[in-house]
Amino acid sequence: MISVEEALTHLFALVGPLEFETIPLAQASGRILAQTVTARRNQPPFAASAMDGYAISGASYPEQTTYRVIGEAAAGHRFHGTAGPNEAVRIFTGAPMPAGTDHVLLQENVARQDNTIVVTDPTNKKSHVRPLGGDFQNGDQITAPRHLRPSDIALLAAMNIADVPVQRRPVVAIIATGDELVQPGETPGPDQIIASNSYGIAALLEANDAQTRLLPIARDTAPALKLAFDLAKDADLIVTIGGASVGDHDLVGDVATNSGMERAFYKIAMRPGKPLMAGRMGNATMIGLPGNPVSAMVCAHIFLLPVIRKMLGRSEAAAPRKTAQLAAPVGPNGPREHYMRAKVDENGVTVFERQDSALLSVLADANCLAVRPIADPARQTGDTIEIIAL
Numbered sequence: 042m043i044s045v046e047e048a049l050t051h052l053f054a055l056v057g058p059l060e061f062e063t064i065p066l067a068q069a070s071g072r073i074l075a076q077t078v079t080a081r082r083n084q085p086p087f088a089a090s091a092m093d094g095y096a097i098s099g100a101s102y103p104e105q106t107t108y109r110v111i112g113e114a115a116a117g118h119r120f121h122g123t124a125g126p127n128e129a130v131r132i133f134t135g136a137p138m139p140a141g142t143d144h145v146l147l148q149e150n151v152a153r154q155d156n157t158i159v160v161t162d163p164t165n166k167k168s169h170v171r172p173l174g175g176d177f178q179n180g181d182q183i184t185a186p187r188h189l190r191p192s193d194i195a196l197l198a199a200m201n202i203a204d205v206p207v208q209r210r211p212v213v214a215i216i217a218t219g220d221e222l223v224q225p226g227e228t229p230g231p232d233q234i235i236a237s238n239s240y241g242i243a244a245l246l247e248a249n250d251a252q253t254r255l256l257p258i259a260r261d262t263a264p265a266l267k268l269a270f271d272l273a274k275d276a277d278l279i280v281t282i283g284g285a286s287v288g289d290h291d292l293v294g295d296v297a298t299n300s301g302m303e304r305a306f307y308k309i310a311m312r313p314g315k316p317l318m319a320g321r322m323g324n325a326t327m328i329g330l331p332g333n334p335v336s337a338m339v340c341a342h343i344f345l346l347p348v349i350r351k352m353l354g355r356s357e358a359a360a361p362r363k364t365a366q367l368a369a370p371v372g373p374n375g376p377r378e379h380y381m382r383a384k385v386d387e388n389g390v391t392v393f394e395r396q397d398s399a400l401l402s403v404l405a406d407a408n409c410l411a412v413r414p415i416a417d418p419a420r421q422t423g424d425t426i427e428i429i430a431l
């Protein structure tokens with residue numbers, strides 16, 4: 042058995058960043074910017090009014106209190122003349138500042154009669170002008186890699202970048218295996234249960250920028266598994282669930298090898314998740330997850346997500362850990378690194394009593410995994426422990 046750390050090193054060696062693709066801006070939210078992009082314009086492209094009011098020359102103000110209104114500038118429609126020292130141009134928010142002006146009197150601060158305005162409140166001395174390029178300038182960059190949030194989409198749009206280079210999302214084929222499984226919504230036979238892992242894992246991967254394909258459930262026969270691998274061969278990553286252990290019906294490893302998988306490792310000193318396997322299969326990476334529902338989900342957090350992140354062009358990094366204080370004692374750990382279902386809140390970390398890797402209800406109650414090193418002794422309330430957020 043190898044350590045979790047060694048397994049991650051093997052996995053990182055199996056995958057590299059995928060190529061980028063160019064997609065329309067409207068589809069780019071949530072994607073990872075793959076190439077640094079450069080603004081080819083200034084924003085605003087002209088000095089612009091920030092308020093509705095009257096544009097004047099600030100040099101004369103506030104001594105000058107009366108101005109003659111000589112025209113109008115609106116957003117999208119500049120005033121083409123030049124304002125003299127005691128002249129004003131009616132202006133609206135977003136309009137280019139007319140030649141000869143550099144200051145906007147708020148309309149609330151003047152009284153207008155016909156074509157004359159009189160300043161009624163000279164205390165407001167702000168210019169209310171947005172300088173040319175005050176937001177961004179020609180040549181300013183958004184640096185890759187970057188997870189594009191809605192505010193980035195707005196900035197890209199303002200920069201007039203209509204097509205965005207983003208990292209291609211890895212395609213992950215998910216194969217649930219087992220004679221006992223039926224799909225959610227179907228009627229299980231007396232010895233059957235509902236396939237849950239594939240749905241949980243697909244949800245987790247989709248939330249982390251992968252595209253998932255849920256393949257039909259593969260029965261516990263070599264031809265059924267072989268067919269599943271054939272169907273999955275165009276994926277970037279093939280994830281099997283179950284059939285990974287040592288039972289007579291655990292055929293995934295053998296069939297994968299017969300289908301051309303070059304194994305990188307099998308079995309890790311981890312709990313849950315011991316019978317994990319991985320290797321290369323044609324152009325794809327294959328990861329065989331254990332069937333126990335919590336084992337599969339925990340392995341997805343600890344191994345699949347870092348692999349997906351590397352495929353998306355991010356640096357090689359294990360699931361991020363934080364430290365927290367125990368809110369209740371925990372017993373000693375055994376010979377495998379233990380990822381215990383736990384809850385963290387303002388009182389600290391409480392490790393759940395029931396840690397069987399079949400218990401999805403316990404996993405759903407957990408908001409973190411408390412990580413116990415190999416042979417970690419019993420720990421007391423207040424001791425520091427590492428956790429991984431779920």
Ligand SMILES: Nc1nc2c(c(=O)[nH]1)N[C@H]1C(S)=C(S)[C@@H](COP(=O)(O)OP(=O)(O)OC[C@H]3O[C@@H](n4cnc5c(N)ncnc54)[C@H](O)[C@@H]3O)O[C@H]1N2
Binds near residue numbers: 287
């Ligand atoms: N003699 C030994 N037995 C087992 C060992 C061992 O070392 N020696 N390891 C145990 C550990 S640890 C695990 S984890 C499991 C993993 O077994 P498999 O990967 O072969 O998984 P299955 O046997 O196919 O299934 C285990 C369990 O999970 C249920 N399952 C499977 N797939 C799904 C799915 N898609 N959705 C929901 N539930 C699923 C399946 O019905 C079984 O109950 O092996 C131990 N045994």
Ligand code: MOO
Binds near residue numbers: 311313398
């Ligand atoms: O290692 Mo198994 O994955 O404990 O349940």
